[in-house]
Amino acid sequence: MDNTCQVYEDEIQSLEEEIKLLTEQYKDIQQESTFYSEKEILMAIKSFQGEFQGESKGYGSPSDLKAQLESLEADLSFLMKFTGIQFTRHSKKTVERTRNRTVQKHRLSGTCYSLSFQLEFQLLEMQDEEKVSSVITDLCIVMESGEDLNVSEFVSRTEEHGDLLTFFRSLSSYAEWYEHRRRTFLHFK
Amino acid sequence: GVFTHLERLEAQAHEAGRKQEEKEQQEEKLARLKERVEELRTQRDKLQAKVDLQQKGQTGRKGIIESGTTEPSAGAVLEWKIRRLQGMLQAFYLTGISAKLTKRGVCFSISTAYEGTYLDSYYLDLLIRPEVQIHHHSVPIFIPLEQITKRYLKTDIRRCLSVLSDHLNAYARRKYQADQLQEHFSDQLEGTLQRNSLCNLLVFNYKVPGEGKTFPFNARLIYRDLCCSLPTEAVVSCTEKAPESLQETAAAHSELFRHLALHKAFCSFSRAEERED
Numbered sequence: 001m002d003n004t005c006q007v008y009e010d011e012i013q014s015l016e017e018e019i020k021l022l023t024e025q026y027k028d029i030q031q032e033s034t035f036y037s038e039k040e041i042l043m044a045i046k047s048f049q050g051e052f053q054g055e056s057k058g059y060g061s062p063s064d065l066k067a068q069l070e071s072l073e074a075d076l077s078f079l080m081k082f083t084g085i086q087f088t089r090h091s092k093k094t095v096e097r098t099r100n101r102t103v104q105k106h107r108l109s110g111t112c113y114s115l116s117f118q119l120e121f122q123l124l125e126m127q128d129e130e131k132v133s134s135v136i137t138d139l140c141i142v143m144e145s146g147e148d149l150n151v152s153e154f155v156s157r158t159e160e161h162g163d164l165l166t167f168f169r170s171l172s173s174y175a176e177w178y179e180h181r182r183r184t185f186l187h188f189k
Numbered sequence: 190g191v192f193t194h195l196e197r198l199e200a201q202a203h204e205a206g207r208k209q210e211e212k213e214q215q216e217e218k219l220a221r222l223k224e225r226v227e228e229l230r231t232q233r234d235k236l237q238a239k240v241d242l243q244q245k246g247q248t249g250r251k252g253i254i255e256s257g258t259t260e261p262s263a264g265a266v267l268e269w270k271i272r273r274l275q276g277m278l279q280a281f282y283l284t285g286i287s288a289k290l291t292k293r294g295v296c297f298s299i300s301t302a303y304e305g306t307y308l309d310s311y312y313l314d315l316l317i318r319p320e321v322q323i324h325h326h327s328v329p330i331f332i333p334l335e336q337i338t339k340r341y342l343k344t345d346i347r348r349c350l351s352v353l354s355d356h357l358n359a360y361a362r363r364k365y366q367a368d369q370l371q372e373h374f375s376d377q378l379e380g381t382l383q384r385n386s387l388c389n390l391l392v393f394n395y396k397v398p399g400e401g402k403t404f405p406f407n408a409r410l411i412y413r414d415l416c417c418s419l420p421t422e423a424v425v426s427c428t429e430k431a432p433e434s435l436q437e438t439a440a441a442h443s444e445l446f447r448h449l450a451l452h453k454a455f456c457s458f459s460r461a462e463e464r465e466d
Binding site for chain 2: 004005008009011012015016018019022023025026029030031033034036040041043044045047048065066068069071072073074075076078079082083085087090092106108123133134135136137139161162163164165166168169172173
């Protein structure tokens with residue numbers, strides 16, 4: 001009798017985990033395969049405010065969502081101005097999702113001051129108790145400043161080691177210097 | 190006689206009743222669990238079918254429409270946008286500098302990484318009025334924060350963060366190398382590695398694989414450039430009156446440690462050993 005109980009309880013636990021994983025998988029695909037234009041976003045904000053107060057189909061209250069949206073947009077706007085890095089395109093695809101491991105394929109394009117870049121990489125996130133660790137693999141960088149040998153050498157080095165952080169830190173310094181030089185030359189024209 | 194007999198019968202009836210109740214409770218519990226299992230199985234199967242459909246149907250502009258509704262709700266659209274923006278902020282985290290605006294200023298987050306492996310991140314919470322100043326931070330005490338901010342904070346915040354990022358990343362990478370050595374090559378180390386908090390002074394006794402039980406080499410690595418994760422000085426000496434071959438090896442290692450990350454250097458020792466076999 002007791003044994004059957006245990007068998008059922010084990011199955012219940014494993015089913016609950018499976019359901020949790022499938023729900024997240026469903027949300028991932030839903031997120032990654034849809035796209036709404038800015039116009040549609042604005043319309044959603046307006047119509048959301050029109051609906052009667054309170055919870056709407058399980059989402060937060062209209063004012064909460066709107067506030068969260070504005071706060072995130074303000075942060076991003078500040079960061080882009082401050083760092084000079086503008087992301088023009090960002091897409092990701094969840095390739096693997098298990099209980100404590102997620103692998104996503106990222107595509108990221110943008111500019112740093114006047115230099116443009118296109119990246120592709122895989123991001124592995126592992127949950128170990130309360131710590132989440134992130135590892136970049138399969139980094140692929142495309143940059144247009146082919147004329148500068150230093151740049152192409154540096155790009156292939158950081159690519160080889162999956163060193164995304166160093167790529168951006170160095171790109172930032174180089175782009176700032178490059179911009180400064182460009183402006184200086186223009187000034188003397 | 191009769192009385193004890195009656196007592197016994199009463200006890201037996203009581204016991205039988207108790208056992209019956211227990212049995213019924215168990216059966217009830219089992220039935221409930223069975224019902225729950227079937228409930229969850231159905232839920233799981235429905236979800237699985239939804240996910241399978243998603244993966245087949247794919248990339249309509251609006252994705253897969255939920256059955257029962259024709260248009261996604263406004264709430265769903267906003268949640269989508271929020272998740273997207275959060276994804277972009279995560280991308281900034283990967284670049285090494287991220288930020289969050291606060292009521293009285295801005296809180297910067299500096300991330301560190303060794304090649305593709307992200308390590309700890311540190312925050313610098315700034316107030317901007319009446320002038321730029323530090324409100325809170327999580328920078329370790331052995332990083333010269335005051336020196337850096339005194340020089341750059343009020344005139345060039347970007348430069349300040351850049352220099353701070355260089356220091357923090359170099360420290361994180363030195364620490365990472367020492368940790369990796371401790372973790373993956375402990376059999377080649379005598380005891381534990383000696384290091385200071387800044388991880389810019391490392392001292393250890395070691396051997397190369399396949400050399401018996403003594404640790405003939407002593408290494409002393411000094412990293413004078415705090416923004417660098419390779420040592421400026423690497424002194425490798427032999428601990429006893431050692432043969433010339435060992436002295437030569439020590440000199441070669443000294444050169445190696447100055448150009449190659451510590452754990453990678455030790456990796457190359459293992460590879461060399463394998464080649465000799």
